[in-house]
Amino acid sequence: MGAHVLLIEDNSAMATYVTGGLRAEGYAVDLATSAEEAICCINDSEYGLVICDVGLPGMSGFDLVEQLRKTDERTPILFLSAKSLVDDRVKGLQVGADDYLTKPFSFAELLARCEALMRRNRLEETSGTELRVADLRLDLVRQKAYRGSVEIFLQPLEFKLLHYMAHNKGQVLSKTEIMKKIWDLNFEPDTNIVEVRMHHLRTKVDKPFGIPLIHTERGVGYVLEERSALSEDKDASR
Numbered sequence: 001m002g003a004h005v006l007l008i009e010d011n012s013a014m015a016t017y018v019t020g021g022l023r024a025e026g027y028a029v030d031l032a033t034s035a036e037e038a039i040c041c042i043n044d045s046e047y048g049l050v051i052c053d054v055g056l057p058g059m060s061g062f063d064l065v066e067q068l069r070k071t072d073e074r075t076p077i078l079f080l081s082a083k084s085l086v087d088d089r090v091k092g093l094q095v096g097a098d099d100y101l102t103k104p105f106s107f108a109e110l111l112a113r114c115e116a117l118m119r120r121n122r123l124e125e126t127s128g129t130e131l132r133v134a135d136l137r138l139d140l141v142r143q144k145a146y147r148g149s150v151e152i153f154l155q156p157l158e159f160k161l162l163h164y165m166a167h168n169k170g171q172v173l174s175k176t177e178i179m180k181k182i183w184d185l186n187f188e189p190d191t192n193i194v195e196v197r198m199h200h201l202r203t204k205v206d207k208p209f210g211i212p213l214i215h216t217e218r219g220v221g222y223v224l225e226e227r228s229a230l231s232e233d234k235d236a237s238r
Contacts, residue, residue, distance in 0.1 A: 003048030003118055004028045008038045009080070010057055018051065021107045035059035042068065047075055049118055054081035054092065062095050069096035076117035090220055098170050120226045131166040134226035136205065136213055138166055147209050157182070158201055165224035174221040198222060
């Protein structure tokens with residue numbers, strides 16, 4: 001049997017569509033129709049994935065996920081929403097979701113995204129001595145980076161930047177946040193230093209391996225994460 005999934009959706013037709021499809025694929029699915037029901041489910045059970053609608057009655061999906069992330073940083077969360085504006089998608093990621101899929105959508109795409117999130121969660125195991133994001137591994141003791149079995153030779157500042165991004169995997173980091181953390185600057189000087197460093201990092205971490213992990217959220221910042229081929233196609237079309 002597949003993973004245990006919690007669907008938080010108040011629209012009965014949508015809930016039937018999603019739960020029926022996931023159960024047909026072998027997943028165990030619980031349904032909550034409000035944030036309050038969802039909190040009760042999460043307190044009673046462990047889930048491998050949470051799928052959450054944004055437009056819930058009472059507490060919104062945004063507020064719910066932000067609250068959930070205060071006590072659980074690891075369970076993958078996917079937003080489903082008719083809100084398709086960039087600001088809405090960005091907000092969804094900023095409050096703690098790992099992915100955001102706009103309605104209407106095909107079930108095949110939803111399933112692919114769910115499987116990618118759960119696969120990434122299994123691979124992104126963090127210990128006290130290393131960080132993992134997909135096939136990227138950072139050895140924090142020896143200050144070395146690898147993709148698969150291939151060592152990536154980084155300068156100390158590059159390792160520091162990649163470490164910061166890996167520690168915050170899946171979270172969009174603004175240029176201001178990066179400047180403050182890496183260069184200890186509390187403002188954005190008139191410089192492209194972040195863009196230059198990101199370019200160098202991509203050249204070493206992404207380019208030789210074909211599958212990029214460093215992504216730009218245009219006008220927002222940068223994020224280190226594994227994305228599905230569908231997401232990559234969308235990024236490339238921007």
